Amino acid sequence: MNVKTLCLGILSFGEASGYEIKKKVEEGLFSHFIDASYGSIYPALTVMLNEGLVTVRAEEQSGRPDKKVYAITDKGLAHLAQALSVTPARDKYKSEFLFQMLLRELLPRHHVAAVYDLHLAQLRAELEHIESCRCSAENHPGARFVNGYGRAVLGASVRYLEEARDEILESLATAAAAE
Amino acid sequence: MNVKTLCLGILSFGEASGYEIKKKVEEGLFSHFIDASYGSIYPALTVMLNEGLVTVRAEEQSGRPDKKVYAITDKGLAHLAQALSVTPARDKYKSEFLFQMLLRELLPRHHVAAVYDLHLAQLRAELEHIESCRCSAENHPGARFVNGYGRAVLGASVRYLEEARDEILESLATAAAAE
């Protein structure tokens, strides 16, 4: 799936500027499983405008550049539906954190402890965030499902890290004591 | 984290050929959170050989090309430790499946049902796989932790999909009946 499809998907919820699309991607209901940068969003919108998949409306603003609000067209909606009518690529999950934990015996104890707690804090923050989105997702079936999925997975991660923390810290303490 | 670090990490568990590294990445204990293709592994090994991070040993084989078995050097081990001594990048999770489920109202019912069940089957297979790796990970602390993490997360995904399935299918049935 490419950035074009991603933008069309966001726009299917309502019109938005490139800037707002990026915000929705990184802060919105879907932040946990999609990602895109300005450098890919803006060109994608320009291309789709030329292809008739979206329309623009310039919103004048004092001082700032005109806000270009994009809206999806019928053609864009059809394009989106078609782009989604394929078997989705397998989920991709990449974790440098887990790679470090796998090889933690090679790393300084303080680093492992710091990385562990940072990761746990980040997961908790993300979980809180999607829990705060719960209400706004309630009335949309797709959003509700996706929100529930995120809560289930992030919740499991947080719980696992909380449970395993003692073991990690204990082995660290033991190793430190043995020195 | 790049492919070089990934290969060094695998090699820190023992010598291996490029082919075997790829197998370990896609079938091994870590398959759920790392990934790499031959097109990136082979060049990485060549570069690291020139940098003195690994050594090679050609294993003659009848018929097949010589198997080039790589082993990590002390310099490579130091390089690996240094590469891992940074704050890890945030976990990246991308899911076209969730994106389709988010927008499922745009998609044909049969497609949603097929995609859902395929995804569930794939998650179950992956979970079974890492459960089958559990024993071989028991005696290595890093592997045990990572294996447990994978089981926790995949288990939560599978359970959620199992629970939500009725709701998805029911809404599909309702929509179909309303036509």
Place this chain on the structure above:
DNA sequence: GTGAACATGTAACAAGTTACATGATTGA
């Protein structure tokens, strides 16, 4: 005899990220 697994390697290509360029406003 056919496809999968074993085994290495290259080159063209795709896709997206980072950094740069610009500049006003708003709140601490």
Place this chain on the structure above:
DNA sequence: TCAATCATGTAACTTGTTACATGTTCAC
């Protein structure tokens, strides 16, 4: 006054993937 937020856009760069090239053995 300094950082953050709003706001768009381009170009160089990174990184890795896909497809190709080659050839054997083993199991069905």
